[in-house]
Amino acid sequence: MFAAAMCRRTRGAGHWADPLAGRAVRREMHPLQPDEMGGDFDLKEVLRFGSVPIIWRAPNKPDRLDAYAQLYLREEIQAEALVRNLPGFARFLPVAALFHGQVINAAGLARDAGVARTTVSGYLEILEDTYLVTFLPAYEARLRVKERKHPKLFWTDPGIVRAMKRQLHEPAAEERGALLEGWVYGLLRARQSYAGLYDELSYWAPSQGGTEVDFLLRRGRSFVAIEVKTTTSPAPVHFAGLRAIADLAGLERRVLVHMGERPFNASDGIEALPVMQFAEEVLSGRL
Template structure:
């Protein structure tokens, strides 16, 4: 007998969002060590992150017998971290990890079930351009990504882009869980135009909001190529190009260029 039928509610908790840190939020720190409460409370955040990954493997994966081979899953974990913010080709990932394709599918589901990562599907529409169908993988926290790669310490230049995109993805997801801001989250990337992509396409009802995330601090026209192209998608009512820091401006084609702090304000106030 299910005594909770009709009464059980599911609530999701996420790493700290910028406003929850009440003025103590640092974008650089969020990209470097993440915003998990246990990490921010630690005097040795990098050691705490390493311990978190170790405990995850031993206490969550091994103790719960979630996989047949702990060694295989341990090999998979840093490879999956390298795919943070990228499209996931299961066959390629299986080759890199040295496991079967079906095993990779199981591993990805475990990452999601244990709340370490999530996938964003590609948007599909009947346009003249056919969209890609591989989902993109995002980890729930930048610190966990870096710990899984064993790449803690100062941020490398090549890390900033994927980590910033991941931070935006997690903010969108968290605020939606807390406030119900949209109905569906996808990314957009037509197969016939390699290199053309929009990181996030939010649907609410029949309306779409397109968002591109860039870790830079200065507007560059080439950063808006995807947002310019997605304008042909019906019912795209708003296009945002989000930089880590940027003064607000609007391009000739109507794209709003904003800094990360303004995106946070829009999400917090439900004005996206």
């Protein structure tokens, strides 16, 4: 068991002070994963309520998630005096939740939340340091001018991001894509923390084109490209990004993760895997 004091922002110093710096090994714990939940795992429920243990085991998950969001503001932010403008930060939270799975747009975040653009980076840093969000960098080839450089914003749990939006009903169709993509990202991050799944994780999106690939895993000089879709019947349009990345040097596998029941291989070698079969490959180390 590991126990540690929480990092605090040193007053007036403008940075986080770690009381255990140099005296502890960093280990991350993630929301419950499918292999940890066993027969209790239900993807539909996880995408709605998340899998943070205290939430997942609660008899009334919506009430517990709502309480979690309020407690975060009161205990983590207000009590620790992490921001000067608590109402502004409270307005920022649901706006940032709407950017789940999207490239960070500081100007858009600032405008929609009604705060200064310079304030947004500080608020995002607080969310990251309190383990609510993480950032997925863009893949950068040697010719960096051809690649986007802005990271994507992901919340660490589907239930938490929905609680911050005050949307705890059945996920709407327009929510499901980002929720599933975020869950797959969490699965990949967890396996990296627990088992060293990859050397680097990024997304691929050349600036000169509109296609992108959700995740690009690098192991040494080898790559695995992963695209996530909520469709139950993959069609040619769903393979566009994976076909656009086909010429990347070192690319060994291209995988389309979908919500259907049948795995199959496309004529050009792209693997289409149902989401739970993909999860089994990740958890078993076969990916």
